[in-house]
Amino acid sequence: MAPAPTSxxxxxxxxxxxxxxxxxxDHRTTLLDALRERxxxxxxxxGCDQGQCGACTVxxxxxxxVSCLQLAVAAEGREITTVEGLAEDxxxxxxxxxxxxxxxxxxxxxxxxxxxxxxxxxxxHAAGWPSAVTEDVRPEAGPPPLTDDEIRERMSGxxxxxxxxxxxxxxxxxxxxxxxxxxxxxxxxxxxxxADTDSTDPHGTEAAA
Amino acid sequence: MKEFxxxxxxxxxxxxxxxxxxxxxxxxxxxxxxxxxxxxGVERPAxxxxxxxLPLAGVESTADxxxxxxxxxxxxxxxxxxxxxxxxxxxxxxxxxxxxGQLRNMATVxxxxxxxxxxxxxxxxxxxxxxxxxxxxxxxxxxxxxxHAVLGASEHCVAxxxxxxxxxxxxFDAVVSYETADGPGELPIADLYLPVGDxxxxxxxxxxxxxxxxxxxxxxxxxxxxxxxxxxxxxxxAFAIGSIAAALxxxxxxxxxxxxxxxxxxxxxxxxxxxxxxxxGAPADAGTFAAAADAELAAAKxxxxxGYKVTLMRNLVVAVLxxxxxxxxx
Numbered sequence: 056m057a058p059a060p061t062s063x064x065x066x067x068x069x070x071x072x073x074x075x076x077x078x079x080x081d082h083r084t085t086l087l088d089a090l091r092e093r094x095x096x097x098x099x100x101x102g103c104d105q106g107q108c109g110a111c112t113v114x115x116x117x118x119x120x121v122s123c124l125q126l127a128v129a130a131e132g133r134e135i136t137t138v139e140g141l142a143e144d145x146x147x148x149x150x151x152x153x154x155x156x157x158x159x160x161x162x163x164x165x166x167x168x169x170x171x172x173x174x175x176x177x178x179x180h181a182a183g184w185p186s187a188v189t190e191d192v193r194p195e196a197g198p199p200p201l202t203d204d205e206i207r208e209r210m211s212g213x214x215x216x217x218x219x220x221x222x223x224x225x226x227x228x229x230x231x232x233x234x235x236x237x238x239x240x241x242x243x244x245x246x247x248x249x250a251d252t253d254s255t256d257p258h259g260t261e262a263a264a
Numbered sequence: 265m266k267e268f269x270x271x272x273x274x275x276x277x278x279x280x281x282x283x284x285x286x287x288x289x290x291x292x293x294x295x296x297x298x299x300x301x302x303x304x305g306v307e308r309p310a311x312x313x314x315x316x317x318l319p320l321a322g323v324e325s326t327a328d329x330x331x332x333x334x335x336x337x338x339x340x341x342x343x344x345x346x347x348x349x350x351x352x353x354x355x356x357x358x359x360x361x362x363x364x365g366q367l368r369n370m371a372t373v374x375x376x377x378x379x380x381x382x383x384x385x386x387x388x389x390x391x392x393x394x395x396x397x398x399x400x401x402x403x404x405x406x407x408x409x410x411x412h413a414v415l416g417a418s419e420h421c422v423a424x425x426x427x428x429x430x431x432x433x434x435x436f437d438a439v440v441s442y443e444t445a446d447g448p449g450e451l452p453i454a455d456l457y458l459p460v461g462d463x464x465x466x467x468x469x470x471x472x473x474x475x476x477x478x479x480x481x482x483x484x485x486x487x488x489x490x491x492x493x494x495x496x497x498x499x500x501x502a503f504a505i506g507s508i509a510a511a512l513x514x515x516x517x518x519x520x521x522x523x524x525x526x527x528x529x530x531x532x533x534x535x536x537x538x539x540x541x542x543x544x545g546a547p548a549d550a551g552t553f554a555a556a557a558d559a560e561l562a563a564a565k566x567x568x569x570x571g572y573k574v575t576l577m578r579n580l581v582v583a584v585l586x587x588x589x590x591x592x593x594x
Binding site for chain 1: 265267268269270272292295296299300302303310311312314316340343344346349350353356357360361363364365366367369370499500501
């Protein structure tokens with residue numbers, strides 16, 4: 056029953072922004088480092104590198120995750136979306152546009168993570184997920200309105216050292232109000248309602264994001 | 265970080281075989297704690313067995329009206345589940361109070377239970393720590409211990425368990441299921457975590473090589489009137505300095521049933537049974553609630569810099585039970 060001989064690296068294929076990338080990785084490589092150092096996808100930023108700042112946020116199977124604590128080898132088979140994959144046909148994603156229009160940044164370093172996170176926040180809210188500031192979490196209470204307090208709480212995993220929070224909250228709020236239904240809710244809703252049963256479609260829903 | 269082998273398991277028996285009860289191998293769930301500890305050199309596994317794709321992600325009602333939660337269910341799926349929110353609202357609130365949206369999407373229920381303390385000395389390999397290096401000493405006792413334990417600790421370790429989820433699971437008498445190469449087993453969550461004593465490096469009663477497969481909540485009508493309250497040093501995205509999961513059933517002004525567990529005060533989620541004994545059958549008023557808190561906290565042994573936790577927990581007990589009593593009579 057002894058495991059096969061030890062190997063400390065693997066040839067893997069990552070699905071990123073609709074494209075396949077095959078590479079050999081040392082198992083210690085995080086998804087963040089694979090994106091930036093191996094695949095030249097430097098839109099995703101390295102901040103703390105320990106899961107505390109959110110600068111490295113990407114979407115995995117349509118859900119936001121910090122890529123600094125995600126091993127690249129363990130991301131094989133999952134649909135990865137980075138900030139480079141959000142625009143469609145040269146048009147910015149509505150969340151990107153809202154950050155531009157409302158000045159939701161200063162230096163811009165945290166912005167790709169903020170935007171990826173905000174897209175997921177809007178989807179999670181559209182799927183009816185409560186948050187830590189939701190007064191009544193029971194499903195009968197209905198989905199909470201996406202107030203500024205709700206946005207602040209849901210975005211608390213993304214730090215902005217410039218302190219552009221006021222504009223970030225406004226941008227998320229506007230994007231939530233203007234995001235077409237076909238661009239919000241798809242990935243998260245499918246997974247959220249799939250929670251009743253084992254998920255049968257772990258990475259087939261990201262095409263709409 | 266030390267180099268390591270990586271294997272992905274597709275079923276439970278495969279995961280157990282790949283781990284092979286090797287003390288140098290670790291199961292990898294969401295990785296939000298393990299990968300961080302590997303970067304810090306606290307964990308140095310030779311092999312990771314990725315269990316995230318095991319078919320254990322379901323959250324389902326049981327025939328008797330309880331709930332069965334798969335070990336690889338993410339924190340997000342658990343907190344969003346309608347049955348959790350309806351029947352065990354404090355559990356949904358506890359999960360939502362922990363970490364960030366990103367981390368809750370990654371983290372799994374099994375991993376949450378087995379996450380390690382965030383004691384700064386444990387995370388710093390240049391410092392002594394009895395939990396990390398048995399016998400090396402505990403600098404926290406005479407050092408930085410503002411957020412350390414006031415209940416159930418020992419001179420050998422005063423670290424606290426950081427889980428929010430575990431506090432609600434403890435209040436609701438969760439039973440943890442596991443598999444080993446020799447067969448399955450179960451542990452009530454109260455027995456999952458070992459007393460600190462002089463062996464703080466031994467944290468759980470799980471057999472070597474065991475894989476947590478799920479958590480079962482027994483039916484608990486009282487849990488429908490429950491609440492989780494967390495106090496932390498900023499409004500969001502921080503570990504608790506004190507927290508409480510509470511459920512209360514009140515009829516005709518008398519407490520019929522009470523469930524109470526504390527977080528961030530001990531090496532494990534702390535079931536407040538002494539408080540529950542005071543509450544059950546007593547008038548549902550502030551005097552009873554304060555007496556219940558005092559009964560539980562009589563055993564507290566605060567250190568020079570964390571005595572505030574005793575006051576904090578007393579106030580939390582009274583405040584949350586007062587709110588639940590009002591809800592119960594509404």
